[in-house]
C-alpha cells in the first residue's frame with residue numbers, strides 16, 4: 001500500500017476521523033480564548049459549527065463508516081460540538097461583562113449634577129386679562145355667549161343702528177370678506193344674536209377677536225373686545241353705573257377713581273364713555289363705552305322696547321392689559337417674543 005493510499009484509506013476510517021477531531025478540539029479552544037470581540041466569535045462559530053464548517057465536514061465523512069463505527073463517531077462528534085458551543089458561550093459572556101465594565105468606567109453618570117429644567121408654557125397676557133374680566137362678571141351673575149368672527153354686514157352694522165353712511169362702514173376701517181360679509185369690527189353684533197335667541201331677563205358677556213384696517217403702536221388690525229349687556233324690565237342707567245363701578249373696583253382696586261362722560265354711539269341712547277384716573281400718568285384714561293340700548297336695536301333683536309330696557313358696554317381687552325401690565329406698545333402683545341411673554 002502506498003502512503004497516499006494509506007492516507008486516503010485512513011481519511012475514510014474511524015481512526016482517521018477521531019484523529020481529526022482530536023486536533024480540532026484544542027485548536028478551537030485556543031482560537032476562542034483569543035477572540036477579541038463578538039465579531040471574531042461569530043467567525044469562529046461559522047468556521048467550526050457552520051453548515052460548511054469543520055465539524056460538518058467530518059459529519060459527512062461518517063457516511064463511509066460501517067454501521068458498527070457510526071455511533072462511536074457520532075458520539076465523538078457530538079461531544080466536540082457541545083464542547084465548542086459551550087466555549088463560545090462562555091467567551092461571549094466574559095466579553096460582554098468586560099464590555100459593560102469598560103462602558104461603566106467611561107460613561108459614569110454624576111448624579112449630583114444639576115438637572116435640566118423642562119420649559120414651561122404660560123398664559124398670554126390677553127388670555128390672563130380675558131379670564132380675569134370674565135370671572136369678575138360671572139361673579140356678578142353674567143353668563144358667557146359667543147359670536148362668529150365673520151359677520152354679515154347686517155349684523156355688524158344695520159342691526160346695531162349704524163346707518164349706511166356711517167364712517168365705520170368705510171372700506172378703510174372694515175375688512176370685507178365678501179359681498180355682505182365682514183370680519184366683525186366689534187363684539188356688539190353678539191348682542192343681536194343673543195336677543196334673537198334668549199328671553200329677558202338676562203345678563204350676558206362675550207369676548208373675542210375683532211378686526212379693523214388700522215395698525216400702529218396703539219392699534220392692531222386684530223384686537224380683542226369684551227361686550228356686556230343686560231336686558232329686563234325696569235333696567236336703568238343706575239344699574240349700568242353700579243355694574244361698571246363694581247367691575248372697575250374688582251379690576252383696579254377699591255380706591256379706583258372713575259368718571260362717566262357723555263358720549264355718542266349709534267346703538268345706545270344715552271351713551272357714556274368711562275374713564276379711569278391714572279396716578280402714574282396724571283390723567284384720565286378712557287377704558288370703555290356704554291349706554292342704554294337703543295330701542296331700534298332691541299326691536300331688531302325681537303325685543304319689545306316698550307316692555308323691556310337694557311344697558312350695554314364694550315371694552316378693549318388689549319388696552320386693559322396694556323394699562324394693567326404697563327405695556328407701552330400694543331404690538332408686543334402679538335409678536336410672541338418669549339422674552340416678553342415670560343414676564344407674565
Ligand code: DAH
Nearest residue numbers: 186188289290291312313314
Ligand atoms: N362697539 C363699540 C366699539 O367697538 C364699543 C361699545 C361702545 C360697545 C358702547 C357697547 C357700547 O356695547 O354700549 O367701539
